[in-house]
Structure formats: C-alpha cells, structure tokens
Amino acid sequence: MQGFKQQGISSKGFTLIELIISIGLIGILITMSFSVFNFTSSVWNQVSGEDDFLLQGRFAISYIKEDIIEVSSNIKSTEIVSLKDYLPENFYYNKTLGFFIIKDEGLSYKHIFYKVENEILTRVTFSSPSKLPKKVPSVTTHNPILESVSSVNETFYDKERDLLCLIIKTQDKLKDKEYTFMETLYLKDDLNEGGYNWKERDFPHYLFLL
Numbered sequence: 239m240q241g242f243k244q245q246g247i248s249s250k251g252f253t254l255i256e257l258i259i260s261i262g263l264i265g266i267l268i269t270m271s272f273s274v275f276n277f278t279s280s281v282w283n284q285v286s287g288e289d290d291f292l293l294q295g296r297f298a299i300s301y302i303k304e305d306i307i308e309v310s311s312n313i314k315s316t317e318i319v320s321l322k323d324y325l326p327e328n329f330y331y332n333k334t335l336g337f338f339i340i341k342d343e344g345l346s347y348k349h350i351f352y353k354v355e356n357e358i359l360t361r362v363t364f365s366s367p368s369k370l371p372k373k374v375p376s377v378t379t380h381n382p383i384l385e386s387v388s389s390v391n392e393t394f395y396d397k398e399r400d401l402l403c404l405i406i407k408t409q410d411k412l413k414d415k416e417y418t419f420m421e422t423l424y425l426k427d428d429l430n431e432g433g434y435n436w437k438e439r440d441f442p443h444y445l446f447l448l
Contacts, residue, residue: 288410288415291386291408291410291417292417294384294385294408295384295406295408295417295419296419297383297384298359298383298384298406298419299404299406299419299420299421301361301383302335302352302404302421303404303421303423305339305350305361306318306339306402306423306425308341312343312344313341313342313343314342314343314344315341315342316339316340316341316342317339317340317342318337318338318339318340318395318402318425319337319338319340319370320336320337320395320397321334321336321337321338322336323397324338324370326371326372326373326374327372327373328373328374329374331353331355333353333354333355333390333391334351334352334353334354334390335351335352335390335393335404336393336394336395337351337395337402338350338351339351340369340370342369343365345367346365346366346367347365347366347367347368347369348363348364348365349363349364349365349366349371349374350362350363352390354387354390357385357386357387357388357409358382358384358385358387359382359383359384359385359387359390359406360380360381360382360383361380361381361382361383362378362379362380362381363378363379363381364377364378364379384406384408385408386408386409386410386411387406387407387408387409388407388408388409388416389406389407390405390406390407392405392407393405393406399424400424400425401422401423401424401425402422402423402424402425403420403421403422403423404419404420404421404422404423405418405419405420406418406419406420407419
C-alpha cells in the first residue's frame, strides 16, 4: 500500500512588522497629499486675494475717471474745482481727493466729490441750483466704491496746467502689503463748448505694487 505524504497548506499572510510598515507608508502618503493640498490652497488664496485688491483698485480709478469724462446729452459742461478755491461752510470731511466735479445740467448743477471714512472711499453727490453753493445740502447720495483705503493724500489737481493726478493706496493688513493705483489726466479747456474737453495726453497710466 502506497503511503500518501501529507502535504501542509501554507497560507502565509502579513506579519505584524509588515502591517506596521504598510500603515506607516500609507500615513506618510496621506500626510504628503494634505501638505500638497494645503500649499496649493494657500497659493491660490494668496493669488486670489491680490487679484481682488488689483481689480477693486482699478475699478475705483476707472469709476472716478468716468465721472470726469462722462458725455451725456443733459450735461452742458463739466468742471473740476479745487477745494483750495471752493470750500463750503459745512464741508467737514478730513480726507477727500481734494476737488469737486461740477456738471452743468441746465436747470441745476450736479456736484460730486470723494471722501474716505473708515478706510472706505465713497462717492458723494448732491444737486444745487447754484454752481458753488454756500453750504452742502443735507440730502446727499453716498456710494462706496473701494475698501481698505490707506491714503489718498497724494492726489492733486494742478489748475494752471489743467493736470489731474489720481493716486489711491490700499492696504492688505493680513499680508502687510500696500497697493498704489495712479491715473494722470490732462484737462484741456475747450472754449467753443464753454466747458471742458477731457483729453488724455502722453502721461502714462501707472500701477505700482509696493
């Protein structure tokens, strides 16, 4: 009788050491994945934040520029009047762009100026039958156009040269970074129209990142 040799079935699995090593490797891979994700997210947030500041600053400059060069059938003429030449009695704002935009609309004059309060640049408008009213009316319209404003003090209007230079600075406090936006306009008097013909000359449009 032929004897049968019993064959043992070996089902070799993971040892404890191999299991620990596998878990460790998986943990390292997960940690690396989260690190890459966090880094990518951080870079994205930084770029997105800078884009927001740039877009808002450019929008504010363009907004003010459009106020100046606006052409409409109901506007007979537009003038820039410096606060050095005209300052109403109850004009109490400390931070402004330093000038009024005055539009002759026939039956009344529309007045526009820009003030900064609580780091917000706001467009303020009012109407008056007088070109240079003695006081600012109690009823005015406010339209915030830019936040995080740190300075508008460098904006100036040169009456003799008909030169207007808009300089607005914003501050990203979280990143301690300042942005400066600048637009230079040459305002040429058009005698035929009796008002202003707004033209841009060879002055460059600057955007500084400091």
